[in-house]
Amino acid sequence: MRQPPGTFTISHASGAARRGVLHTAHGALDTPAFMPVGTQATVKSLGPDDIAATGAQIILGNTYHLRLRPGDELIARRGGLHTFMAWDRPILTDSGGFQVFSLSGLRKLTPDGVEFASHIDGSRHFFSPESVIAIQRNLGSDVMMVLDECPPYGADAAYTEKSLELTTAWAKRSRLAYPKDAGDQLVFGIVQGGFFPELRARSAHEICSIDFDGIAVGGLSVGESTEKMYDILTGVAPLLPQGKPHYLMGVGKPQDIVTAIGLGVDMFDCVLPTRNARNGTLFTWNGQCNIKKSENKEDDAPIDPNCPCYACTTFSRAYLRHLYMAKELLAYRLNTLHNLTFYQQLMSRARTAIEQNRYAAFAAAVLPALRREEGE
Amino acid sequence: MRQPPGTFTISHASGAARRGVLHTAHGALDTPAFMPVGTQATVKSLGPDDIAATGAQIILGNTYHLRLRPGDELIARRGGLHTFMAWDRPILTDSGGFQVFSLSGLRKLTPDGVEFASHIDGSRHFFSPESVIAIQRNLGSDVMMVLDECPPYGADAAYTEKSLELTTAWAKRSRLAYPKDAGDQLVFGIVQGGFFPELRARSAHEICSIDFDGIAVGGLSVGESTEKMYDILTGVAPLLPQGKPHYLMGVGKPQDIVTAIGLGVDMFDCVLPTRNARNGTLFTWNGQCNIKKSENKEDDAPIDPNCPCYACTTFSRAYLRHLYMAKELLAYRLNTLHNLTFYQQLMSRARTAIEQNRYAAFAAAVLPALRREEGE
Numbered sequence A, B: 001m002r003q004p005p006g007t008f009t010i011s012h013a014s015g016a017a018r019r020g021v022l023h024t025a026h027g028a029l030d031t032p033a034f035m036p037v038g039t040q041a042t043v044k045s046l047g048p049d050d051i052a053a054t055g056a057q058i059i060l061g062n063t064y065h066l067r068l069r070p071g072d073e074l075i076a077r078r079g080g081l082h083t084f085m086a087w088d089r090p091i092l093t094d095s096g097g098f099q100v101f102s103l104s105g106l107r108k109l110t111p112d113g114v115e116f117a118s119h120i121d122g123s124r125h126f127f128s129p130e131s132v133i134a135i136q137r138n139l140g141s142d143v144m145m146v147l148d149e150c151p152p153y154g155a156d157a158a159y160t161e162k163s164l165e166l167t168t169a170w171a172k173r174s175r176l177a178y179p180k181d182a183g184d185q186l187v188f189g190i191v192q193g194g195f196f197p198e199l200r201a202r203s204a205h206e207i208c209s210i211d212f213d214g215i216a217v218g219g220l221s222v223g224e225s226t227e228k229m230y231d232i233l234t235g236v237a238p239l240l241p242q243g244k245p246h247y248l249m250g251v252g253k254p255q256d257i258v259t260a261i262g263l264g265v266d267m268f269d270c271v272l273p274t275r276n277a278r279n280g281t282l283f284t285w286n287g288q289c290n291i292k293k294s295e296n297k298e299d300d301a302p303i304d305p306n307c308p309c310y311a312c313t314t315f316s317r318a319y320l321r322h323l324y325m326a327k328e329l330l331a332y333r334l335n336t337l338h339n340l341t342f343y344q345q346l347m348s349r350a351r352t353a354i355e356q357n358r359y360a361a362f363a364a365a366v367l368p369a370l371r372r373e374e375g376e
Helices: A048-053 A063-068 A072-077 A081-085 A097-103 A129-139 A157-177 A197-208 A226-239 A254-262 A272-278 A310-314 A317-325 A329-355 A359-371 B048-053 B063-068 B072-077 B081-085 B097-102 B129-139 B157-177 B197-208 B226-239 B254-262 B272-278 B310-314 B317-325 B329-355 B359-371
Strands: A008-014 A017-024 A027-031 A033-035 A059-061 A091-093 A107-110 A113-117 A124-127 A143-145 A186-191 A214-217 A246-248 A267-269 A281-284 A287-290 B008-014 B017-024 B027-031 B033-035 B059-061 B091-093 B107-110 B113-117 B124-127 B143-145 B186-191 B214-217 B246-248 B267-269 B281-284 B287-290
Touching: A008 A329, A017 A329, A027 A033, A027 A329, A033 A329, A048 A329, A063 A072, A063 A097, A063 A129, A072 A129, A081 A091, A081 B317, A091 A129, A097 A113, A124 A129, A129 A143, A129 A157, A157 A186, A157 A197, A186 A197, A197 A214, A197 A226, A214 A226, A226 A254, A254 A329, A254 A359, A272 A281, A272 A329, A281 A329, A287 A359, A310 A329, A317 A329, A317 B081, A329 A359, A329 B329, B008 B329, B017 B329, B027 B033, B027 B329, B033 B329, B048 B329, B063 B072, B063 B097, B063 B129, B072 B129, B081 B091, B091 B129, B097 B113, B124 B129, B129 B143, B129 B157, B157 B186, B157 B197, B186 B197, B197 B214, B197 B226, B214 B226, B226 B254, B254 B329, B254 B359, B272 B281, B272 B329, B281 B329, B287 B359, B310 B329, B317 B329, B329 B359
Parallel strands: A033 A267, A059 A091, A091 A143, A143 A186, A186 A214, A214 A246, A246 A267, B033 B267, B059 B091, B091 B143, B143 B186, B186 B214, B214 B246, B246 B267
Antiparallel strands: A008 A017, A017 A027, A107 A113, A113 A124, A281 A287, B008 B017, B017 B027, B107 B113, B113 B124, B281 B287
């Protein structure tokens, strides 16, 4: 049933894991949800028909990239990002903050915002909390993310505390720039605080005290060990408001997603399934498959006999290896279809396990194989 | 109705243009037919579902490429090329002769065959009339082409005559290597003779006296002017047996196909629609569209409002330009879908015009726009 955008209902819980539905202006999405990354108004190598076929209900667009090319105003004149890329389901856009830090050559941070150089042509640009909201309004995404500062891995407590304060100040300005009744777009705040539990707690307190539609945990998966990520997430997850969706940004490996769902996370995004696909690394329920390996040369079996994707129902590993070795464009599409379908199947199984209140058993059953990386 | 492979029925004629059906072991194809080029067991960027959606009933595979990678014996162990690439409709494979001349660094021609170096790793290989039939038997194509020698553009009469004699000798050996009752695969001979009308006539006489299932005209579209190509084709086409399919190899531009159909050609193949697609050049009924041009930047119209392809029914020129400028993989698939759909629509309209006995009027009506190249 259609609900007002921002409505988040939790139907089941299993331990800390939650089974919910988030309503947006472009329809509802089941949580826990994985969002394929569609950086430049396309999930690399896939059309919207393909994306839907993987089972994805929501995708992520990158504000930084779309601002620079083709430009958010051009997209607004096309009717917004949904119309432009012909995807009529929910879209979340990030704030561009992370890309400014990771892709831009130059970066000048002031209390007002951040100046940066385009990775495409070196031209100078400026992001403020207000301007990234304005850009995301032009894009017309269903969920907008606030501008934050993501401290580099290894930042000390003093830097991280100052950064956290800036992120909180920007979060307040972002909400003011788009109040609750401004329209149908949702706004999520972002908890930072680096790898200092007390700073994470402070950031969670400050961000959660602002009336956002959802809360994200940022600044993880930036180079730390898996244990450190789990430690921080274990500490911060219980501090997030129960009635709002929790989004762990940029995570991650299948095993990390399974673990984070168990800690109460509802939404994920990561380039891993799409990037790995283009590198020939395919996910299966028996660990990863490197399609390049000569053992696949004459293998008539599909990547995964139980996978419903077009690649698995149509082609052998032998054919997929041939396409990959011959650098054929079709390889990228088929591998991407498979990896994203695997991720969506993982989310679907996780949701079912929560509905049946057996999430811990599900996680224990699947984690060993998921942790089995290529060559192990 | 299912007919024995090789059955070729002509239902209509309009001037010299013919409307026919060629039956193969993997079903029938309507002629005049255009065969998309699937060099490495894939039509670049498309899956077999996409190829079928363009309206193609037959594709072409390259014996030279498949022999080198992944190998015809590997493909035979997979059940043949149809099974390997999941395309269950007709496939024609060339003999590899043209690729040996155009791609291989080294080439040593003897009466027995041709020695060449792989363009992939420089390894030495040898093609004889018998071995390329054996390779195409491994591939299991519906139509096999005989090994021929394609004289370089500008070759003199003495060279061309010697080459023609070799091609005839090889054609005889090819038919002996796969007699009429050997199986369900068809064998087409190839007329050579360069740009000397009397040598073309001699080659046509010699090749047509061998009991092939179809006759191809080779050695055109090798660098000559369009007028020269039409001259040669105009002379040779009437010499081909009326009851067999006529295949003009490697041609061509839409206007050349329309003209050649009017001279009695039934089958075509060319990399132009697929290669142009990857270069951002799109075919329309109003001439070519260079998607890169800034005039497409904010154009909300499709490439062609009447085109039934996924790209035209789903996306604007503005989006397709963005994908192309951002070098997104989806650009290649969408552009290829469009160009191949355009070619198949062209063939479909040509077939209808022949059925209605108004082919000359059809050609006169479409040629001016088709000849309007980009920028004119």
